[in-house]
Amino acid sequence: MDTSTAVTHKTSDVMFAVRCLNGCKGTAAYERLTSLHRDLVEFKAKADEQRRSPKGTLNVPLMGWLDGQHREISERLARYHFRPGINWHSAVGGECRSSLVAILSRKNPQIIKASFPITEGDVAMALVRLYADGDLGKVRLCENCHNRWRVAAHSNYRFCSKECRVQFDENRPGYHERKKKNQRQYRKTLKEMRAKGGDR
Numbered sequence: 558m559d560t561s562t563a564v565t566h567k568t569s570d571v572m573f574a575v576r577c578l579n580g581c582k583g584t585a586a587y588e589r590l591t592s593l594h595r596d597l598v599e600f601k602a603k604a605d606e607q608r609r610s611p612k613g614t615l616n617v618p619l620m621g622w623l624d625g626q627h628r629e630i631s632e633r634l635a636r637y638h639f640r641p642g643i644n645w646h647s648a649v650g651g652e653c654r655s656s657l658v659a660i661l662s663r664k665n666p667q668i669i670k671a672s673f674p675i676t677e678g679d680v681a682m683a684l685v686r687l688y689a690d691g692d693l694g695k696v697r698l699c700e701n702c703h704n705r706w707r708v709a710a711h712s713n714y715r716f717c718s719k720e721c722r723v724q725f726d727e728n729r730p731g732y733h734e735r736k737k738k739n740q741r742q743y744r745k746t747l748k749e750m751r752a753k754g755g756d757r
């Protein structure tokens with residue numbers, strides 16, 4: 558069975574990060590990790606913008622921002638220390654801990670109880686790997702409740718549940734008008750279908 562770390566990281570870091578973020582709400586670790594996630598998403602978008610700029614043009618303010626932010630994020634990550642390590646069974650959401658594991662310390666608290674400590678640094682590392690792979694967008698906060706993190710396999714996966722999708726739609730301007738219009742269209746289609754089908 559092929560379980561190279563490259564393969565397992567890419568597929569399991571998303572689930573691992575989602576599960577851990579949902580599991581450490583209300584802690585200082587959660588604040589640091591969500592801020593890291595937010596900053597990495599922003600950094601990636603700006604880095605892409607810089608890459609897309611036409612050859613020969615220098616966007617000096619953007620390059621300055623990228624340089625400063627890159628240093629700032631890297632300094633924040635320096636609080637975590639890692640060592641090589643392996644895991645013998647599937648951890649929370651996968652085998653993320655087979656390669657580098659974060660060393661438990663005052664600056665790197667345990668955030669989830671498992672058969673071994675899962676720490677803030679392990680989640681930070683998963684987020685960094687997802688950033689490097691361009692997959693950070695798959696770890697998302699629900700756009701309605703802003704409370705549940707979820708796996709977004711595609712860019713149009715925006716909500717943690719059906720309830721949140723419906724609630725979001727209901728709160729959008731023009732909901733009642735859209736609903737009335739849809740119901741009118743539904744009744745019209747039904748009528749047409751019945752007319753076509755005759756009274757068989």
Ligand SMILES: [Zn+2]
Pocket residue numbers: 699700701702703704705716717718721
């Ligand atoms: Zn939600």
